Amino acid sequence: MRRITIFDTTLRDGEQCPGASLTPPQKLEIARQLARLGVDVIEGGFPIASPGDREAVKMIAQQVKGPTIAALARSLQADIDAAAAALAPAKKKRIHVFLATSPIHRKFKLRKAQAEILRQAVWAVAYAKKYAKDVEFSPEDASRTEPEFLYQVLEEVIRAGATTVNIPDTVGFAIPDQFGPLIKGITENVANIEDAVISVHCHNDLGLSVPNSLAAIANGAGQVECTVNGIGERAGNASLEEIVMTLKIRKDYFQATTGIDTTQIIKTSKLVSALTGISVQPNKAIVGGNAFRHESGIHQDGMLKHRATYEIMRPQDVGLGGSQLVLGKLSGRHAFAKRLGALGFRLSKSDVDRAFERFKVLADKKKEVFDEDLTAIVEDELPAAQETYKLVYVHTTSGSDTVPTATIRLAKEGKEVQDAACGDGPVDACYKTIDRLTHVSPELVDYALQAVTKGKDALGEVVVKLRYQGVEVAGRGASTDIIEASAKAYLSAVNKLVSSSTRRAYLSRRQALHP
Numbered sequence: 001m002r003r004i005t006i007f008d009t010t011l012r013d014g015e016q017c018p019g020a021s022l023t024p025p026q027k028l029e030i031a032r033q034l035a036r037l038g039v040d041v042i043e044g045g046f047p048i049a050s051p052g053d054r055e056a057v058k059m060i061a062q063q064v065k066g067p068t069i070a071a072l073a074r075s076l077q078a079d080i081d082a083a084a085a086a087l088a089p090a091k092k093k094r095i096h097v098f099l100a101t102s103p104i105h106r107k108f109k110l111r112k113a114q115a116e117i118l119r120q121a122v123w124a125v126a127y128a129k130k131y132a133k134d135v136e137f138s139p140e141d142a143s144r145t146e147p148e149f150l151y152q153v154l155e156e157v158i159r160a161g162a163t164t165v166n167i168p169d170t171v172g173f174a175i176p177d178q179f180g181p182l183i184k185g186i187t188e189n190v191a192n193i194e195d196a197v198i199s200v201h202c203h204n205d206l207g208l209s210v211p212n213s214l215a216a217i218a219n220g221a222g223q224v225e226c227t228v229n230g231i232g233e234r235a236g237n238a239s240l241e242e243i244v245m246t247l248k249i250r251k252d253y254f255q256a257t258t259g260i261d262t263t264q265i266i267k268t269s270k271l272v273s274a275l276t277g278i279s280v281q282p283n284k285a286i287v288g289g290n291a292f293r294h295e296s297g298i299h300q301d302g303m304l305k306h307r308a309t310y311e312i313m314r315p316q317d318v319g320l321g322g323s324q325l326v327l328g329k330l331s332g333r334h335a336f337a338k339r340l341g342a343l344g345f346r347l348s349k350s351d352v353d354r355a356f357e358r359f360k361v362l363a364d365k366k367k368e369v370f371d372e373d374l375t376a377i378v379e380d381e382l383p384a385a386q387e388t389y390k391l392v393y394v395h396t397t398s399g400s401d402t403v404p405t406a407t408i409r410l411a412k413e414g415k416e417v418q419d420a421a422c423g424d425g426p427v428d429a430c431y432k433t434i435d436r437l438t439h440v441s442p443e444l445v446d447y448a449l450q451a452v453t454k455g456k457d458a459l460g461e462v463v464v465k466l467r468y469q470g471v472e473v474a475g476r477g478a479s480t481d482i483i484e485a486s487a488k489a490y491l492s493a494v495n496k497l498v499s500s501s502t503r504r505a506y507l508s509r510r511q512a513l514h515p
């Protein structure tokens, strides 16, 4: 097994992600978490670029123990001096110098010939070496550099003291079948390559940053540069969590390990997302909200029979509580009953069947049925079956020029009764109609409506409090239609009022409290 060095650049290249900006204390907080995650190197910033970066690198160098702390510098004296000053307090420090080597960068950006580039790169490494034993050199845009020139630059900078040579795919142009052989070519054509670690730094412009990094590892790279959640310049950098979990899950193939405590992955991802303000797409591998959620009935059934049927890694391995079977219209009775059990409901088969029918109706209207929806369904549906009145039908009319009217049909002991009434609004009209049908006219003491779940198709829950002949009761009703939820809540409270056992229990409790 080879041990791959994880070089985290979330705080440097990651922060170059459009829209992300971190204060020095925020960078310190992330750096502390990266240390808990177990990264080998933390690139804290680019000190010459801003006073904030200088301060952040300094704070991290002073306070974060464990990983090597790195800072970026162009191949210029002022940059290297600034990096060295910021890194001064670090126990283990690395100066990371870079200089573009590709023809397009040489011609248009730097206006320098190969010989000048070579000279400057060697000078920069030698100069950085005065401050730190550990010096990394990056030939920027290496993947678009002529391989022969690249080999020459690498050999010279290693001779000047570079301990790591990093091969950036700066613009995300490489493809794995070429990038892997490029790394192999370096191992075969750079005479002193044994004196340095080969690193890779891949951008994600074509969505290939992780495959390219893995191809490089398979071909001899000993370090990968990556970011949490894959954030970074433009389309981002290779994602730390994807590389680390691929190495872990496909150890059989890569024969390589890392020092990462994978159970810290989710925590780190959430912290980076919260502090940078860059949210993680739901279908993102490893850390996306859907990464361990199963929606289809066939998959859910398979998962319940054996987790490995549809999961190649355990959610606990990345720091999640467990996988989730998302209840929706494709879910089967097996997953539904299991979830009810997990929620603490012990139901008979017929109760489960009845609740499942309600669930299916709701799932047709709603993309995702949450635990709160299920609780509302079960609590709403099952007691109603034993109650005096059951709501069969509710219809209301209302509008700015219409008198609000409700028509309601109730079932009582197998017989149906129907009536209609007007009110101040559709809910009031429903309550007046129910009063007429049940011959009970309670006082409405409280009415509260809330969305149980999120979205336009959310399940609404109504809770009412009624007072009648000295007895106070609460009732609850849930539906995607708030008028229906209101009618159900009212009727469930009325059912309690007409039940003599409720009255007896209420009166004896009141007697106990106020003898």
Ligand code: KIV
Pocket: 013, 098, 138, 140, 141, 166, 168, 169, 170, 171, 201, 203
């Ligand atoms: O993408 C790149 O080339 C870089 C270098 C500075 C390593 O970020």
Ligand code: ZN
Pocket: 013, 168, 170, 201, 203, 233
């Ligand atoms: Zn980069």
